[in-house]
Amino acid sequence: MSTETKQKISYPxxxxxxxxxxxxxxxxxxxxxxxxxxxxxxxxxxxAQKITEKYLGRITEQGFxxxxxxxxxxxxxxxxEYGAVKAVTTLGEDxxxxxxxxxxxxxDRLFTLASLRVIDxxxxxxxxxxxxxxxxxxxxxxxxxxxKDISNFLKEFGQARQKMVxxxxxxxxxxxHILFDGTSVISKSEKMNINKIGYNxxxxxxxxxxxxxxxxxxxxxxAYYRIVAGNVKDVSAFKLSLIETKITNxxxxxxxxxxxxxxxxxxxxxxxxxxxxxxxxxxAFDTAKLExxxxxEFDGYFVFNERPIWYYKTPxxxxxxxxxxxxxxxxxxxxxxEKNLEGxxxxxxxxxxxxxxxxxxxxxxxxTPKEIYNFYKxxxxxxQAFDFLKNLLEQDKTYMQNEIALEAxxxxxxxxxxxxxxxxxxxxxxxxxxxxxxxxxxxxxKYIYKIKTDTQWLxxxxxxxxxxxxxxxxxxxx
Numbered sequence: 001m002s003t004e005t006k007q008k009i010s011y012p013x014x015x016x017x018x019x020x021x022x023x024x025x026x027x028x029x030x031x032x033x034x035x036x037x038x039x040x041x042x043x044x045x046x047x048a049q050k051i052t053e054k055y056l057g058r059i060t061e062q063g064f065x066x067x068x069x070x071x072x073x074x075x076x077x078x079x080x081e082y083g084a085v086k087a088v089t090t091l092g093e094d095x096x097x098x099x100x101x102x103x104x105x106x107x108d109r110l111f112t113l114a115s116l117r118v119i120d121x122x123x124x125x126x127x128x129x130x131x132x133x134x135x136x137x138x139x140x141x142x143x144x145x146x147x148k149d150i151s152n153f154l155k156e157f158g159q160a161r162q163k164m165v166x167x168x169x170x171x172x173x174x175x176x177h178i179l180f181d182g183t184s185v186i187s188k189s190e191k192m193n194i195n196k197i198g199y200n201x202x203x204x205x206x207x208x209x210x211x212x213x214x215x216x217x218x219x220x221x222x223a224y225y226r227i228v229a230g231n232v233k234d235v236s237a238f239k240l241s242l243i244e245t246k247i248t249n250x251x252x253x254x255x256x257x258x259x260x261x262x263x264x265x266x267x268x269x270x271x272x273x274x275x276x277x278x279x280x281x282x283x284a285f286d287t288a289k290l291e292x293x294x295x296x297e298f299d300g301y302f303v304f305n306e307r308p309i310w311y312y313k314t315p316x317x318x319x320x321x322x323x324x325x326x327x328x329x330x331x332x333x334x335x336x337x338e339k340n341l342e343g344x345x346x347x348x349x350x351x352x353x354x355x356x357x358x359x360x361x362x363x364x365x366x367x368t369p370k371e372i373y374n375f376y377k378x379x380x381x382x383x384q385a386f387d388f389l390k391n392l393l394e395q396d397k398t399y400m401q402n403e404i405a406l407e408a409x410x411x412x413x414x415x416x417x418x419x420x421x422x423x424x425x426x427x428x429x430x431x432x433x434x435x436x437x438x439x440x441x442x443x444x445x446k447y448i449y450k451i452k453t454d455t456q457w458l459x460x461x462x463x464x465x466x467x468x469x470x471x472x473x474x475x476x477x478x
Contacts, residue, residue, distance in 0.1 A: 018059050024052065025059070026079065026451050027461040032059040033451060035079055051133065052079035055453060082135040082459065083448025083466075083477050084119045087441070089139065091422035095415060102167040106157055108140045113150070114415035118423075119442060121416075124150045124409075135450050138457070151405070158404035164411050165244055168224045171418075177217040178224075178250045179378055180238060182210050183386045211389075211410070212237055214245065215382040217375075220428075221421050222385050225414050227407065239270045251275060251365065253379045259362065268364065275376050278360040280352075284316040290354040302370040304377070311369045317362050318369050326357025388420050388438075389413065430473055444469055448477055 011025060015032045019025055024037045034056040055078050057066040089096070092111070099107035113127060120130050125147040131137050172178060214224035224245050228237045238252055252267070252274040259276045267274050278284055289297040289312050298321075301310045310321045333352070336344040363372055423438045436444075449460040459478060462470070470477065 014061050015059050018064050023056065026449065033057070033453060034059055034064070035451075054078065055451075058453070078452035080133055080135045080138065080450050081119070081446055081448075082450040083445030083462075084442050085115065085135045085139070086448075086477050087423070087445050087475065088115050088118055088419055089136075091426065092419045095418055095422075098167060098170055099415070102163055102170075103160070106153075109143055109145075109153065110157075110412060110415060112136050112140045112143055113145070113412050114419060117413065117416035118419045119446070138450070154405035154408040155402055157411075158402075158406070158408035161407060164407075165224075168414070169245060171219070171221065172214075172216045172223045172247070174248050176219070176249060177375070177378075178247050179215045179217060179375075179382050180212065180241070180250055180252045181215075181254060181379070181382045181386075182212045182237070183390075209406075210237065212241055213382060213385060214241070214247070214250065215378075215385055217378050217381070220381065220425055222414065222417050225410060227410055238272060242272070251375055253376060253382070264362070273365055275361055275363045275365065275372060277376070278317060278362055280355045280358055280360065282317075282360060284314070284362065285319065285355070285358070285360045286314055287354040290319075290321070290358075299369070302373070304370075304373065309370075309373060311373070313369065317360050318372060320359040320361070320369070320373055322357050322359065324357075329356040384424075385417065385421075388417055388424075426473060432469075432472055436469060441469070445477065 011027070011032065015025060018034060022036060022038065024035050026033050026035065035052050036054050036056055037052050040051050055067065057064055059065075089111075092115070096107065096111045099111055103110060112131065113124070115136060116122075116127055116130055116134070119134070120126075122130065127150060128145040128147070131143065131145050137143075210228045212226045212228060213222060215221070216223040224241070224247075226237070226241050226244065242250060250273065252272055254263075254274070254276050256277050256279050259278045259282070264274075264276070295310065298310045298312045301308050303309070307322060307324050310323075312319055330349075330353075333344060333349055333356070337346065337349065359373075359376075361372060361376055365372055365375070367375070420438055423441050424433075427433050427436055427438070427441065444463075444466045448462055448466065450457045451460055452458075462477065
């Protein structure tokens, strides 16, 4: 579902006749108000954007009523985006409270910058403009958010890593299950030493930093991040992260590319708990039981998402067979043969026939096969977190030129990621993820405004589509 364009609202003819070029109408409590607007080119978004300049007066059936007193055209903006601000600040109340406890002087600035990243993930150089036209400027007034102010703030605040970790530790506790994984972030800055040439999942060799992330399975929220140099191996970085977080129940769930003998040796030497999938070509994947075609050869089965998962253990790994996945993979391979795609042959199908639908996991966890499989499937949550970081928050690359500022930038993005998960979990809890994305949620609410008439702030009307969404979520924007 997409809501990239403003939702259309119909007004009576006696209202619309007063609308002229350069003006816009807002309806509040069934009363109509006219504002002067102008169109400003937003080079970051590549499109024009309407900016409200001043209040012109009220429209009634009897005619147009000008304000009783003159409006100062230099006064603060009198129409401000409110809906998304209200939702994000309400959902993030616990985050703001903890920020104020940990960072008494910086909390409001941090929360505002993170909220702006959620509502309008533009570069920080545009933060001041967005802030002034957002109701955040009324909730958190008098913040200096010019590009220069933010740059100086990042360089100063980035030194507070110890307090950042204290803040993050408050959102998980001992005994909770924490998944840990890493991803790369491209950085071509020539002024930092932390960005190094390194290999990533896209087979790119650009200068990069490694971003490690912990995800709390129990609360379904991102819990912790750490930046390391692009050429540092994940295993040694994981060990230091354990020391910093003091997590005692961390499980490292990596991808298939991580499964080398050298990495497993390092994990064991450092007493790290892990679940790592192996490639189906691994010598540890013994297909002898599969080739017999007899379920008696298996150790058992369990049901996951209403799908039977059969499994058997070997001294090195646990092999799981998902028959639904097996059928889908067989079909996909045969269709590729039919299309004469290179590398897909009848012989290749026969060679792979016992490997379709197989998931091969190597682990040192003292858990049942079902528990291990469930933990492994939680990996998609941390992959979802990386997707939010790189797509919603645009943290797939960084232009930071200073390592201290990079730390602060990453911390603000972490708070923004936590806020995004507040929205995501709200949609998930109400079974609405199939209908609304996080972006849909924000776009719907961005067209609810606070409008100032003389000295009073009033809330604009809500479209029927937005009302339907809010009703389904049991939310109220007032």
